[in-house]
Amino acid sequence: MSEFLEPFERMLESLSPPATVRSIEAGGDADALWNGIAESGFLDALVPEERGGAGLPLAEVCALWQALGRHAVPLPVGETMIARALLADAPDGPIALASAGPGAATVVPFGRVARHVLLEFGGRLCLVEASGEETGVAGSLAARMIWDAAPAEVVGAAPAGGLRAIAAVLRAALIAGAADRLTAMTAAYANERVQFGKPIGKQQALQQQMALMAEDMVACRIAAQLGCAGDLQPGLVAAATAKSIASTAAARLAATAHAVHGAIGISEEYDLQLYTRRLHEWRLADGSETYWNRLLGAARLGDARGSVDYVREAL
C-alpha cells in the first residue's frame, strides 16, 4: 500500500467533508478546497521527478484516486494529476478532461468547477478554458461543452490509445472508491436499522444482497488496479476491462445501497446520494460498459489465442 495514502486520506477527511461537497455542488466557492489540495503537492504526484514532481507510478496513484471517490471530492483532482503529467507547462487551477468530435455536445465531468479542459480533438491535445452550460442535473458538477472546430490551443499529440482510455481508468478508480464507501455505509446502516424487532442486517434476504455488494466492490478495486498497472497510456485491454467492470458494477451497487437504506437514502440531507449520484455519472462518463465491451470484443475476436492466454498476456 502506498505510504502516501494515509496522509492523502487524512487531508481529504479534513478538507472535503460532506458539508463542503454539498456547498460546492450548490455553486459555493471551491478555492479553499482547491488551494489546500494544491499546497499539499499531490497534484504533481504523476509528474516526473526531473520536472519537479513526485514521479509516483500509476499503480501507487490508483489508491489516491480511490480515496477521491471515497470522499466524493467535488473537484477534478485526478484529472488535474493526469493533465499536469501530460503537459510540460500546465496552468494553475483545476483541469478537466474531455474527448470530443466537431459539433457533438460532450458531458465533461467536473466541467462546472474546472478552470481549463484538456481536450482530445482530432488526434490532438488542446488546452482550452472551461466554458459550457450546466447540465441541469441536481447537484451535478459536470458541464455540457461543444467544440465546432479544432481549438487553436494545441499543446501536443494525443497520447497513444487516446485520452479517453486514461480518463476511463481514472473513472474506474473513482467508482471503486465510492463503492468502498457505499458498501461500508450500507453495512453499518443494516446493523443499526431495526424492523420486525431486530436489525435488518439479520435478515438473510438482505445479507445475500449485501454479499453481492462486497463482490462488486472488490471486483471494482481489482479492475481499477489492472487499469493502473501500466502508465498514462493504458492498453486497450486494460482500460476496457477496468471501465467495463466498474461501470457494470456501479449501477448495481447504487441500486442495492438504496434498496437497503429505504426512503432515507433518497433524501438530500442523507449522505448516500453524494455517492450514488456520482456512481451513475461516472458509469456514463468516458464510455459505458457496452462502449468498452465492444472495443474489447473486437480486439479479442481478432486474436487467435485461447481466452485464458489472452487475458493473461494482454493484461
Add this chain to the structure above:
Amino acid sequence: MPVFDTLSLASLPQADEAIRPAIRAIAAEAAAAAGADRRARSWQGYDPAFSRRLGEAGFLGLTLPERYGGHGRGPFARFVVVEELLGIGAPVAAHWIADRQSAPLILNFGNEAQREFYLPRIARGEIFFCIGMSEPGSGSDLASVRTRAERTESGWRVNGQKIWTSGAPHCDYMIALLRTSGSAEDRHAGLSQLIIDLKAPGVTIRPIRDLAGDEHFAEVFFEDVDLPADALIGNEGEGWKQVTAELAFERSGPERIYSSVVLLDAWVRHLQAVGRDDPATLALVGDFTARLGVLRAMSIACTARLAAGESPVTEASLVKDLGTAFEQQLPVAIGDDLAAHPDQAVDAELYRTLLYVTHVAPSFSLRGGTREILRGIIARGMGLR
C-alpha cells in the same frame, strides 16, 4: 471494508511462471485427442495414467515439502499448474482432491507417520482421495452429520452413509467428517476427520449417474467398518476447525472461474470462423473477456493470501461466488447467441459442449459450498450477523 482490504492486485512470481511451458506441453498432450465436449469435463475427467504422468513430471504435491516427495513450491506454482490444466480441459479428476486438499490437510494436521505414509504416494499420483462430507440428511448444514466412528480396542468402527462423494468409485481413500462423540444436536463439537481405506471390509460404493450420463459421484455405505487407531487425522473433536481450513483451499483456486472456459473458447472460435462482428456480439465477447480478466486477477489476489500463510476463508468465498456466477452465465448467454443466428451452422461438437455445460452448470454453485452459504460467510465478514 477492512476485511476485504487485503484482496489487492498481485502478480505471479517469475519463478512460478517459469514452469508454465512444461506443464502446458503435458496438458496439451492429454487434451490433443479429446473433443471440446470431453475436455469441458476437465475436473470430472478421470484418467489415472495422466495423473501418474503428472506425478512423474513433478506437477503433483507441488506445495509439499521435499522430504515428503513434494516440490517445496508455494500456492502460486500450483495456480500456474492448475490454470494450464483447466484452461485446456485436461482430465484431472483422479488426483484432483488428493492434490488440492487432502495432501495439505495431512501435512497440516497429520502426524509424522501419516505424512510419510500418504504424502509421497499422493505426489507420485499413485493414490487418490475423495471427501466424505455430505450425507443424505446433511448438505449445507454440514455440522449435522450422523455417520459415527466409535472407539474400539484396536481403533475405530464406522457406521453410516455418505453421498454425492465425487470420485469415490475410483478412489483409494476417503477423508470423512464423522461424529466421534455426542449427537447431531452438539453441532460443531464432537466431530473428527478420519482417513478411511475404501477397500476395507464393510465399505460399499454405489455410483450415481448424473444428468449428463456420467458417473463421477457416488453413495458410500459403512457397515461396521473397522479402522486402525491411526485413521484419525488431527485431533479428536476438532474436525470442524480442520474442515473449515480445508475449505479455504477448496474454494480459492482457479477451478472456480474456469469451469466453462472450454465452451467459451469453442464459441469464440465459432465466431471467428463465421466472421460475425456485429455490435451486440462484440459487446458480449468483450463483457466475458473483461470479467474473465478480473476474476483471474481476483483469484491470484486470493492465492497471494494463501501464499502469505493466511487462511482466506471469506475472501475465497467472495471469489468463488463471483466466479461461479460467471461460469453459469456463459452457457446461458452463449446458447442464446448461437440460437439467435440460425443461419450460421453450429457444429456438433460445439453443440454437445454447450448442452453439456448448460446441464451441469447448476453444480458449479453447489460443489464446495452453495451460493447461499458462501454469501452468508461474506455477509458475516462484512459485520452483518
